[in-house]
Amino acid sequence: MNNAAIIAVGTELLFGTTINTNAAYISERLHELGIGVLAHHVTGDNALRLTKTLEISFEEADIVLITGGLGPTQDDLTKETVASFMGAELIFDDEAMRQLDERMKARGRTTYTQNNIKQAYLPEGCVAFYNNAGTAPGFALEKDDRLVIALPGPPHEMEQMMADSVIPFLTGRSDKTIYSEMLVFYNIGESLLETILLPLIDGQTDPTIATYAKPGECTVRITSMRHSAKEAHAAVKQMVEQAKALVGEYQTS
Numbered sequence: 001m002n003n004a005a006i007i008a009v010g011t012e013l014l015f016g017t018t019i020n021t022n023a024a025y026i027s028e029r030l031h032e033l034g035i036g037v038l039a040h041h042v043t044g045d046n047a048l049r050l051t052k053t054l055e056i057s058f059e060e061a062d063i064v065l066i067t068g069g070l071g072p073t074q075d076d077l078t079k080e081t082v083a084s085f086m087g088a089e090l091i092f093d094d095e096a097m098r099q100l101d102e103r104m105k106a107r108g109r110t111t112y113t114q115n116n117i118k119q120a121y122l123p124e125g126c127v128a129f130y131n132n133a134g135t136a137p138g139f140a141l142e143k144d145d146r147l148v149i150a151l152p153g154p155p156h157e158m159e160q161m162m163a164d165s166v167i168p169f170l171t172g173r174s175d176k177t178i179y180s181e182m183l184v185f186y187n188i189g190e191s192l193l194e195t196i197l198l199p200l201i202d203g204q205t206d207p208t209i210a211t212y213a214k215p216g217e218c219t220v221r222i223t224s225m226r227h228s229a230k231e232a233h234a235a236v237k238q239m240v241e242q243a244k245a246l247v248g249e250y251q252t253s
Contacts, residue, residue, distance in 0.1 A: 002174050002225075004035050005057035009068035009078050010153060011044040022067040022151075022158050029162055034174035035063065036225060045075040047084075054085050058146055063170075068153030070136040072115040078150055079123070079139075086143050088123040096120040096128060096137045103135050129165035133157040140169055179232035180223040181240055185250040186216065193218050196247050200239065207239045 006026050012018040020042060027037045038060050043049045050069075057064045069078030083090050097120035104112060119136050122128055129138035129149075134157040140149045149166060151158045185193060190213040194201065197220070201209050207224040220243060224235040244251070 002034070002036060002176050003061040004030055004037050004063040004065060005039045005041065005061040006037060007041045007043060007050070007053050007057060007064060007066045008153075009043055009045060009050060009066060011046075011075075013042050013068075014044050021155055022153070025155070025159060026065055026067070026151075026162065029167060030065075030170075031178050031180075033167065033170055034176040034178050034225070035170065036176075036178060045069060045077060047077045047081045050077065050081045051085055054082070054148075062145060063147045063149065063173075065149045065151065065166075067151045067158050070119070070138065070150060070152050072113075072118050072136075074115070076118075079121070082141060082148050082150055083123040086123065086141050086146070086148060088125055088141060088143075090121040091124045093120055093122045093128060093137070095130065096122060099130055099137070100135050127169065129161050129169075131157060131161060132164055133160040138165070140166075176225045176227060177229045177232045178223065178225045179229065179236050180221055181236050183220045183222070183240065183243060183251070185218045185220070185247055188218055188247070188250045189213070190218050193220070193247060193250075197243060200242055200246070207235050209239070209243070 006023045008020045008023055010018065013020050023040045030037055041053050041057060043053045054064060066078055069076045100120055122137065122139050123141050126139040126141040131137050131152060134152055134154060136152045138151045138161050140147065151161055190211050194211050197209060207222050210221045212219045222236050222239045224232040226232040226235060
């Protein structure tokens with residue numbers, strides 16, 4: 001499994017009142033594991049739209065990571081939607097309930113509403129990712145060469161779960177290594193930079209070259225995905241030298 005898509009769930013993301021920082025964080029972590037991210041999607045708290053987004057995501061990737069929508073309220077529909085999409089029933093998880101009970105007691109609460117207990121239900125057959133920073137557990141559910149990983153939306157909970165559970169779970173699943181280097185150039189526009197680099201860009205397969213414009217500078221990212229870190233590093237280094245030979249005069253020493 002070498003390709004992933006990321007879905008962020010939350011109407012507040014579409015309103016612009018909350019910035020989707022989760023996708024950038026997850027992309028960086030997946031990149032380190034040799035898993036390429038092909039797309040970022042954002043959808044509201046709506047089961048039909050999330051189902052459609054899952055369908056689109058699996059047209060391009062074999063791993064889909066979802067953040068958000070695992071909480072106790074009625075608009076938290078991620079778990080139910082994923083279970084339906086993957087053909088799994090929701091079943092009561094004793095450990096999830098035990099941890100929920102501990103967290104509630106730590107907050108001075110000894111009684112729960114039914115929507116709190118909802119968080120203790122997980123898709124049958126999933127790998128549970130218990131939440132060490134909140135109350136909503138995440139999970140990984142795999143079927144027919146499709147893998148869905150569901151994570152909580154609050155960034156501190158998501159990051160903790162990535163470190164505690166998701167990264168160990170995904171480590172070794174990719175047979176590739178991704179390596180990138182960034183080159184920075186000054187006093188040259190992006191269009192001219194790309195024009196000079198066209199001999200390298202045209203027909204590129206691996207490594208890939210991408211140019212970016214920033215105020216006062218342009219950057220070039222050179223990336224390789226190979227079967228070993230040694231191969232990826234060597235391929236990037238070779239392309240870096242070729243790029244410098246063409247536009248090195250625009251770099252500072």
